Amino acid sequence: MASREQFQGVYVVVPTPLHDDERIDHAGLTHLVNFYIESGCHGLLVLGSGGEFPYFTFEERVQVVKTAARAAKGRVPVLAGAGFCGQREALAFTREASVKGMDGFLVIMPTYHPVNIDDAVSYYAGIASSSKKPVLYYHYPQMTGLFYSPVELAHILTLPGIAGMKESSLSLGEMKAHLALMKGKDFALFAGNSFSLLKTLEMGGCGAICQIPSFAPGLASGCYEAWKSGDAERASRLQQKILDLLPFLNTFDMAPGVQKLAYRLISRAPFSLRNKNRSRHAVIKETLRQMGHPVTARVRNPLPQISGSGREAISAMISAHRPL
Numbered sequence: 001m002a003s004r005e006q007f008q009g010v011y012v013v014v015p016t017p018l019h020d021d022e023r024i025d026h027a028g029l030t031h032l033v034n035f036y037i038e039s040g041c042h043g044l045l046v047l048g049s050g051g052e053f054p055y056f057t058f059e060e061r062v063q064v065v066k067t068a069a070r071a072a073k074g075r076v077p078v079l080a081g082a083g084f085c086g087q088r089e090a091l092a093f094t095r096e097a098s099v100k101g102m103d104g105f106l107v108i109m110p111t112y113h114p115v116n117i118d119d120a121v122s123y124y125a126g127i128a129s130s131s132k133k134p135v136l137y138y139h140y141p142q143m144t145g146l147f148y149s150p151v152e153l154a155h156i157l158t159l160p161g162i163a164g165m166k167e168s169s170l171s172l173g174e175m176k177a178h179l180a181l182m183k184g185k186d187f188a189l190f191a192g193n194s195f196s197l198l199k200t201l202e203m204g205g206c207g208a209i210c211q212i213p214s215f216a217p218g219l220a221s222g223c224y225e226a227w228k229s230g231d232a233e234r235a236s237r238l239q240q241k242i243l244d245l246l247p248f249l250n251t252f253d254m255a256p257g258v259q260k261l262a263y264r265l266i267s268r269a270p271f272s273l274r275n276k277n278r279s280r281h282a283v284i285k286e287t288l289r290q291m292g293h294p295v296t297a298r299v300r301n302p303l304p305q306i307s308g309s310g311r312e313a314i315s316a317m318i319s320a321h322r323p324l
Helices: 026-038 059-074 089-098 117-130 151-155 172-181 198-205 217-229 232-243 254-265 280-290 308-320
Strands: 011-014 044-047 078-083 104-108 135-139 162-167 189-192 208-209
Touching: 011 217, 026 044, 026 059, 026 232, 044 059, 059 078, 059 089, 078 135, 089 280, 104 117, 117 135, 117 151, 135 151, 151 162, 151 172, 162 172, 162 198, 172 189, 172 198, 189 198, 198 208, 198 232, 208 217, 217 232, 280 308
Parallel strands: 011 044, 011 208, 044 078, 078 104, 104 135, 135 162, 162 189, 189 208
Antiparallel strands: none
16 A cells, blocks of 8 residues: 555646647657656646546546556656546556556546435445555545535545545645544645645645646745755745746636635635636646647647637746746
């Protein structure tokens, strides 16, 4: 079983590069894996929410994991997102994708029909008990519709084989509750974004699994390393720079200062609003393309492609925040 020591730091949510005809670009994926590792990321997550996982076939997902694991060559831990509505397909995926060089599964259960906590516990127990790799629970209620309380979630988090969780509800209160319930246990809790990285670490979390490092890897990993070394001033300064990048994941139509204020407010309590940026995936890919990486901005249909005005906004943001 993996330990808290294995799963810690800043894990980048790796975009899945596509060719113009929407085939997966495995060469581009290999390039990104090397770029992130060489830039100081402590781990990788492929097939996360930012990796467009719902839009790929079962076979495509397995191939993405294999490509990333080969490229990483054991230099950092590689997690693979396992997001399936049904347990049967999730079990098949954890069998097929348990390849050499990958280190665990981040399991989310996107739902169509309501699922109560007892059925969710059964779902995760079956996966955790059969997986050859450690399993982390992915808490993202705004997308799954599974708004379980921390006390209810403890029934999942304490299952044998559950090594940790990614908390993407944006609620610092919920994160604090999870940490309290799991106190004293060998359990890795990651924030689902880098905007609250420092607060997560101060509360006892292990780091963040997040999208900002997908185009600014040194910023987030540098913040973590500064905190770990005891340089609170540098860590705080880098955290503020990370917050300045909110428009890349939210909207370019609102002042960054207003967005930072809004984030601080919504992180104090659970909320159910969906993100307003209609093309976050394309924004990140276009940002990478404009930074000189050999990837396209193409996303898998029906996700919206980047617009001309979007390209201009990205160019302006890159210029304003050099170096990323």
